[in-house]
Amino acid sequence: MALKIVKGSIDRMFDKNLQDLVRGIRNHKEDEAKYISTCIDEIKQELKQDNIAVKANAVCKLTYLQMLGYDVSWAAFNIVEVMSSSKFTYKRIGYLAASQCFHESTDVIMLTTNQIRKDLSSPNQYDTGVALTGLSCFVTPDLARDLANDIMTLMSHTKPYIRKKAVLIMYKVFLKYPESLRPAFPRLKEKLEDPDPGVQSAAVNVICELARRNPKNYLSLAPLFFKLMTSSTNNWVLIKIIKLFGALTPLEPRLGKKLIEPLTNLIHRKIHIFSSHKMLCSQSHLIVSLSRIAVLISLSSGMPNHSASIQVMKYLGLLAMSKILKTHPKSVQSHKDLILQCLDDKDESIRLRALDLLYGMVSKKNLMEIVKKLMLHVDKAEGTTYRDELLTKIIDICSQSNYQYITNFEWYISILVELTRLEGTRHGHLIASQMLDVAIRVRAIRVFAVAQMATLLDNAHLLTGNMQRMGICEVLYAAAWICGEFSEHLENPMQTLEAMLRPKVATLPGHIQAVYVQNAAKLFATVLKNQEGNTDSTAAQETSQLMIDRLPLFVQSANLEVQERASCILQLVKYIQKLQQKDVEVAEEVCALFAGELNPVAPKAQKKVPVPEGLDLDAWINEPPSESESEDEQPKAIFAKEEPKHSRPRHTEVDEKELARRREARKQEQANNPFYIKASPSSQKAYQEAPGVEHIPVVQIDLSVPLKVPGLPMSDQYVKLEEERRQKERADKKKKEKKKRKEKRSGRGRKHDSGPESEEDITPAHMVDIVTEEMPENALPSDDDDKDPNDPHKVYDIQGNLQDGSQVVVSVIFENKCDSFLKSMEFNVLDSLNSKLQRPEGSGPHDGLTVPFQLPPGVSNEARFVFTVQSIVMPQKLKGTLTFIVKDSSTHEKLDFKLHFTCTSYLITTPCYSDAFAKLLESGDLKCSSVRLEGVIMPFHHLLARICFHHHFSVVERIDSCASMYSRSIQGHHVCLLVKTSGQTVSIDAKCDEPTLLGNVLDEIKQTFSQC
């Protein structure tokens, strides 16, 4: 035995330790892999020995090799052996190796449970410490469950070192074994006030991480954290606390106000903390800090030497700005110049951040300027990634919220065309889809767009020049389609046709060739039409000959679609040529092939197709063969004569219950089927037609810009033109205003802001009608479509996920009739089951809402309150109180009031066209009701006006003393009236899909007339 030990230690002397290994690897630069494989063999030998010191040394070397990327999972069991050594020096090597190599699926972890438990309760604090540190790296749900109790006791260990580690590891335990959170939480909370700052910061860390997952449960800790924030001097801890508050403030708005002061203090002292606190809701301090950040950025950009730390500040400032932009876009916008400067920065990270900011900053006024700047950068940019990023950003910025900021589409088209000249971009497809979108939806631009696209087609060889630019040839797809579809606008269709049939086209990708062929046919039709108008018939024949000459090239194409289209069209042209030779006029008929306009289809169109009447989607088209059926139907019956019994409709045999059951099962199945298109959630059938073509208000186009631009356009000139136009417009406006002022002398003194032009002042250059997207017939009137397309940021969206059509806004006018100052007004309403006042998140159901203003004597002001209403068929009264403080007496006063929600107030004046109205009445879904009013002495049109005004109806049609009226409730009920008058009697026949609502509305109408 003794000999063995001696032998072991002698062996050791010749073993390599970690240092030797590292040195060895460095000395074997040429054959590193070979050297390491011999080392691994040695390590394997060492691991086989009994001597724990040798094993530990081997494991230590393995840890190093693991870092270099070698798989050492085969030694997992040896690692566990070293972990369980009684000597700390070896134990920590074992734990280190375990923490580097073990993961949840390592199976030997199961063996460690008892060892770890022993180490946790070891009298040596470093044993415990190393076990805790190691455990945090490889804890599994099983380990967490088994050891949770041991760790919890360690949380109140006498040594702060252990306490700190135990608190930290608890976070990992909570994640793996959530049940442990509840019993451990009180102790964790205690640790927030631990005398040792290390333990304290550990507790802050853990709670901060937990709170970000579920902030609600940690609101009660806010005061404690508040105290910590004002007392702590550790920056890292402060950052954590502020982050935690960032998660809490949305739940408790009062917290935000309270935080302003300490935070502003902090920010003034330590600006860098700012970037961590996101979206705290108070504006004032944000602005303060924003201005500081701006100063910071400007400072750093003003410095001559761009040292790294200044760049760091710049980056962080921009990052913080992007966070503020989400809530307070205005305040960031004022730093536009600064951000644009950052675009010139040498550093890509900073440029990307600045680009992100731009998206939220554009307005009608500065769009052209910003894009112009970006285009400059596109030219300068090196490296395709950044250039591609710029390209997508430009398109994003321009097309955001339905091209909201574009005032001049010619400019946009020319920007797109300029972008096609980019080398090696991958985003040809994106540009193409933008071109198509604009050309289809903006009618006024088509002439210009077609001219541009024709030039593009003409110069196609520039785009397809080398293989690198293949991405961009997607643009030709758009160009060809636009030229074909809107060929009537082409200056020289013949030339374009030739351009499209060049042999070079055959090198383009298949799908583009297909479009080329199809659109060549469209162009051909247009050319024929033009040429037949002239007397010279040979020109037309030449055109046909050209087609016949060039098309065979495409007929040979390998692409099936190209081939098919080409051969179709070739045959067609041959036929046409035959007719032409007989002097038959064909142009008319050829054009008819491509007649009709393709309108854009709204993305939600499919969803809005109503289910036609009488179609029950739940009914079987063919009854499925039931079990019993197959039994009584013998195979030979196929040949036998059908017995009359079989022809009887089978479904009569199935009873109601069975049907219901099947329907249920089917619904279940549909719900689980991702491909099934679900019915629209609203059960309302809608009959109001989306406005047909003749109802689309087409605005007169006022072109103040010359449309013809020779050659390729330069977007720059538009910027200049736009500037001139705006100036002219401004001058015009001023003149007009002067006139107005003269006329309106007697009126109230109006203040005109002749300073910097505001957003609204800018009118689009050509009033472009963005063609409404086509909706299917009988589509549901869209009220769940985009809520507010003007919103630059979603943050403004109405909060909460209320059902559409269940919100009522009540605007209350407060007038102070006494002669003392009123303040601290609180508006409160006793909620009923059906209607509830919307209160900010976090306040109780009986809290009042503060009226956001004070009232000096004799002044009135308006405040708005939002109510949620479940059912709108019945009128309701809500009781409420207004409490306020009279300033002089400083007493609380109370004023009771009642809010009357009439059914009428749920109706919205909605125009309805007579055809849709007729359809609606025909549908037979509506319940009928009528009412007679006696002794009404007023002209008929007054009577109608009264109904329109008081009850929110609109007149659909009026014939003599008879009128039809329509209105719609906020929940989509249709209300139709037929009002007839004869002498002093007025009879109203009404139809509505909700009889109770109708009855109540009629009652209210009756009341209106009884009052007069």
Next chain:
Amino acid sequence: MITFVLMVNRQGQTRLSRYYQPVELSRRAALEADVVRCCLSRKKDQCSFVEYKDFKLIYRQYAALYIVVGVTDSENELSVYELVHNFVEVLDKYFSRVSELDIMFNLDRVHILLDEMIQNGHIVETNKSRVLAPLTALDKMADS
């Protein structure tokens, strides 16, 4: 949170790696190479933050050695940036003028220091003397 800490030299050799989120061994090499390429390609006067795929890299350069930290979006960039420096200061104090070789030959010790400062991917201790305390105690134990 912090997803990994890397120490690499100018030649792209890894000197220390610590992952706080499991990454497969086979993918580590590729990730490390990619990350290093990202950082090495940047000039001295550029800022220390790089956006890389779905996380951010924060790096600092000390002589030929780069310390690169990968963080998720929710982490405060500046606090990590300062932590890296703090870590280097700790190493400096322990090894008295730390060099790349110190780190290579004392990998286990560097790991102990790092574990004191970062746990579960969160910054837990920044006080230099408290970070060093366990390691010095350990050295004393080994000496005796």
